[in-house]
Amino acid sequence: MPELPEVETIVRNLREGENFSLPGRKIQSVDLLWDRTLAFPERENFLTRLPERQVAGVERRGKYILLRLDQGCLLIHLRMSGDVRVEPSFDVDGGRRASALHDRLLFYFEDATRLAFNDTRKFGRVWLVDSPDQVLKDLGPEPLSEDFTASLLAEGLRKHKRQVKPLLLDQSFLAGMGNIYTDEALHLAGIHPARQSDSLTEEEVDRLWAAIRHVLSEGIRQNGSSIDWVYRGGGFQNYFRVYRRVGLPCPVCGTKIVRVVVGQRGTHFCPLCQPLRS
Template identity: 55%
Template sequence: MLLAEFLIIHLRMSGDLYVTNSDNTIDQHAHTTITFDNSSELRFSDVRKFGRIYLMKSTKQITSKLGPEPLSKTFTKSILFNKLNSHKRMIKPLLLDQHFLAGMGNIYTDEALHLAKIHPARQSNTLSLNESTSLWRSIRQVLRDGIKNNGASIDWVYKGGNQQNYFKVYGKNNQKCITCKELILKITISQRGTHICPNCQKL
């Protein structure tokens, strides 16, 4: 008898969930198939095999390790400001830390920092209340835009919607910033490719 009460699926970077008929050919990257009573199937396809599937008695085994959900009502401006000031780390790797804030990846972190005009190498505890508030708004805006456009399609692996058509800095190195016309640079922050406008995001 299966004692777990929750099925938790983490798509990570290249995971894809889709429902299909059981008689349809299983693609080579579909690593898990769940068959329903009506013979339809939920398939989990993951080219890079980064995804995870958990059977658990409680969701807290996963969620207790995560930081706040940035689009939740409980994630307020003051919470972000206090959390930033309680750490002395570069802002970009801190935002990517899922224990600090859940759900921020490389693309949307670059976009949010550019929108807030904050350099990704800034120390988190040096942000003013106004800067933190601007970052709070920017994080929520870029995530909502991404959801509205069904995510981004980067290549044949990372396929989604059309948010890539609205990127301001990510993947735009050597192109002009739409705000000030300075050339976008690609630098490395904590071993992650990072896109910035050196004029809008001064260190």
């Protein structure tokens, strides 16, 4: 589930959800159910350092969730199938609530609630570090920040000679884009996903810049996208123009949407609106 809009939605809910908010809670104990979920530090260090730590704030950077603690910072990357839940620690009978299928890490708080990290495919990772920069140092700009201008995008695209879609997916180029929002942005901008990055005209770059910001903002406004069994709650899938719409008509021209593979990723586009040569 996790591209920028889905992670942003999760972060907002953790920070100030309907029935809960993480800031202010103090960790009592931690249960690590799948060792490889932990990227840093080693198990013993992680388990002994966390009790008594208090959550100071919740932030997002790219696709990372940041839990700022009174000492140190927890980073969570959901990768393909990760998710988090907040729920009571105990059942009605007073016993500790059993973990759910595919729960990998549980944080128990002093107020009898817990945060569960659930991840079917085990790709997700968690870090506990003094400074988040240790993990985030190679990330590109935040696409929705004021720093990310059309001319900055133009400069970046010019600097490389790569297919534009894999470049947009490269987190050191731009932080937060994933397969869905990249396909959607390229369609909105009328750019073929395999176009060479340094071949885009100024007009095309401007359209791409606006399209990236538009699809991400709309994604957040819709609380992300829900597809298959993974994510629930979001509604942006109702507005997909090309993603997983093979054979269905392009919303602009009616041509059938096709699927190809670009940079090892399933890629959806309109052959008429997104020609390979402009």
